[in-house]
Amino acid sequence: MIATGPTTKDIQPTPQIKKNSAGIRLWHWLNAIVISGSLLTVLLHSTLMNTRQNAAVIKDQLKEAGATVTDDQARHAAHELSDSVWAAHTWIGYGLVALVVFRLLLEFFQVADQKFLRSLKRLYQQYKDTKENREQARHDFWVKTLYAMFYLMIITQAITGLCLAFEDDVPALKAIHAFREIHSFNMYLILGFICLHLGGVYWAERKNKPGIVSDMINGGQE
């Protein structure tokens, strides 16, 4: 008898599209590390590297050792210490700027289904059109919108950060004080996003999307 069905040679496994591409996963975890590093420098600056407290410590310690320094000299030494924290913050910031550029470029190289704006539009359509599971469709759309807002925050932080980093070289930048205020205020928005995000991911993992975190590690399936 002649076999007519497909042979194993004919059946080629269709390549599975991962839920999260390798690029987005790499970006996600590097971004989480770099942002945490950046926040840590801000925390260090306002705690252990506090200029006023350190100036008093330096002055007392030198006094005990038999050397006398003026308040100004002690403050100057303490200021140098806190400046080194800002230097670290700025270098980490350049890393973050590189990651922002990487994320924007990645959008052009993702396969169609993995493109951010495309899936935001798709979720909006689902939310508008679907009658069943409307709650879930609405939730998914708002989660994606929150990510879009985060991308705007991080782009703003990169631009204002670069303006602060180069204000000594470009006098026109020095005159615009708003950069510093936007940069500081935006930090609270980013902190808000991180809290919501971590809470949301934990909740999704426990409730309706088990495996969501491992999908961000190994890619998962669409």
Ligand code: HEM
């Ligand atoms: C500074 C910390 C973090 C930031 C700024 C951050 C940011 C983001 C962003 C922007 C996305 C959306 C990616 C996209 O679709 O374009 C995302 C997705 C995700 N993140 Fe994070 N993340 C952070 C930490 C974490 C941590 C610690 C975990 C796990 C414990 C985590 C788990 C996830 C998961 C599971 C997704 C996919 C969620 C989904 O499919 O809707 N993230 N994150």
Ligand code: HEM
């Ligand atoms: C999550 C990201 C970031 C956070 C939370 C953050 C937070 C902050 C905060 C709170 C300040 C103090 C502002 C003030 O004096 O009131 C600051 C200063 C600064 N940031 Fe950032 N920043 C981030 C990213 C960046 C990036 C991407 C750059 C770009 C290189 C950057 C460069 C700077 C510079 C140059 C200063 C001024 C330091 C000084 O006064 O000498 N930051 N940042």
